[in-house]
Amino acid sequence: MSQESILSPRKGAFGAYGGRYVSELLVPALNELEEARRTIVRSSAFKKEFRGMLRDWAGRPTALTYAPNFSKLCNLHVYLKREDLLHGGAHKTNNVVGQGILAKRMGKTRIIAETGAGQHGVATAMIGARMGFETVVYMGARDVERQAPNVKRMQLCGCTVVPVTTGSQTLKDAINEALRDWTANLGNTHYLLGTVCGPDPFPRLVRDFHRVIGKEARAQWAESVGDLPRAVVACVGGGSNALGIFKAFVKDAGVDLVGVEPGGHGLESGAHGATLLRGTPGLLHGARTSVLQDEFGQILEPHSVAAGLDYPGVGPEHAYLRDTGRARYTSVTDDEAIEAFEILARTEGIIPAFEPAHAFAYLMKAVALGDYEAGAKILVNCSGRGDKDLDTYRKLYGHRLAGAGAKMGPLS
């Protein structure tokens, strides 16, 4: 019923995606940020401070870990880029360090952020504490309830957590609220957006702060494995961890780039967050991208067991990589992801977050699907650790532990 709108983004375009679909009131702030990106971020002083802080405060480089037991199960050779070992427990820290230093150098005294699961909120609260910003994090009221431990972590770091009670009370509404705050306070405030979405220049800015993941992994791979990986695999919600690791391999035609989306209860159920597989072009949170929406353009509520993948949009560069065929996107269900979460913990002693568990779940079926020959060498981004998910796991899947108690032992 809907017709295609002919539209070419002017600012920060990735093919037909990206751009700046925002109110005129935000234009001064975006111009200021773009100017800062071109001058401050490219300066050697900034780069030196960024590298230093990633090393000394965040704990880079993170390891590249071969997973021998999980590899056997998958009939592949699987290497994990260990972003779960980064300070804060996820790749998110790379971005907040970059934007924190940038905001400081722009003379901002206040940072605001949105958060869904709370991971980006926690990372923002940490950098806010470290760098002396007044920090405010918007979080959907439903998420505040679901992710209570992360709310406490943010508060511990001195951050104000504002529950958002409008709309569906989840991540998309938290972003709307952060945009409203920014519009009203753009003089002293930097909006520390947490993923490769939003109006230009955010998709490029956030992506570039995460490039370190792929750069490190590529060098570590060359040193300890040899040839390039057959594929680089990562989960995709907003898409920042995936772009961070993909970018170092985009020019290597022989390396598959695979993004794994949250299939939720299955793509046919409608309860999923598979924006690239099932979305249509739309304007959301300042960018033209692939969006889960109804025929009239109302944004749909996504579903994933992984709160960090529970977003109705996706970074515009992913939509571009999909259309050009350079990256391939697939999905796994909640149940498949949870099974992989359990298996990685049991076979490797690594408890991944629910988000990267989607990438592991895909690897468990990749050979059977015929996507890769047995024994292929695969690099996967283990983008975060699973501590934050234990409460949810016990609530939703605790019975599986009880059933497997004799074999697995109690959780606590």
Place this chain on the structure above:
Amino acid sequence: MSRANLAAAFAASNQHVSPFLVLGDPTPEISFQLAKAAIELGATMLEVGIAFGDPSADGLAIQRANLRAMNAKATTPVAFSIMKRIHAAFPTIPMNLLVYGNLVHAAGFERFAREAVESGASSLLVPDLMFEEGEELRAVCKTVGLGHAELVGPLSEPKRIRKLAAAVDAYLYLVAFQGVTGARTGAADSIRELVHRTASGVEVPVCVGFGLSTREQIAAVFEAGARVAVVGSYLATAIEAGVNAGPLGDGAQVLAKFRAAFAPLVGAVAQ
């Protein structure tokens, strides 16, 4: 063509108080009655919006108005049907349509613009489509004869205001406060200064909105050179009070609260 209504209205008067109504709030029927009441009270122009679930430029009062309309199933086609009814009853009253970009994008620019014209819209303003990204839509508006408006704000540079003013053929919409929509009290002096600075530099009519709630504020913006004063959040709050006053029924409570809020504001027009 409905765009002519706007030119005729500006030729007839320099001062228009325009309510902003989310189409379908709180129901399609009562929404029509609200528009009718506003015009009967003296509104010479209407600003109407199509409900959107993610209205990121709006404050709480308008967000809730959007939500009420969505709960009443006021989709884009329903909104157009309400506009057609208003237009049939008041064929000379200009209706300026405010719609978030994704609703226009999803319908297809050209189809949306044509249907807007067929529904009696005089002009279109997309609050989340900044000027540089709006070229395609402006071209479509021109083709189908729909006026188009642009937003400017307190931080917009004079050069940029002139650039946007040169591109619009309906009016320039000045946001009186740097922030989201919402009724504010006081501040008449700073609004007057801002409106004067903006209106004196451009040829096109300037419409002022975002936060107007008193007769004094409206008188001040007219005095400073604005030709349209839009009242939105203040009226949305009145509608909400009516909705909360008891069972909706035929909307008598909603209409009463709305009339009580709007009538004194229309009196701000110099007779």
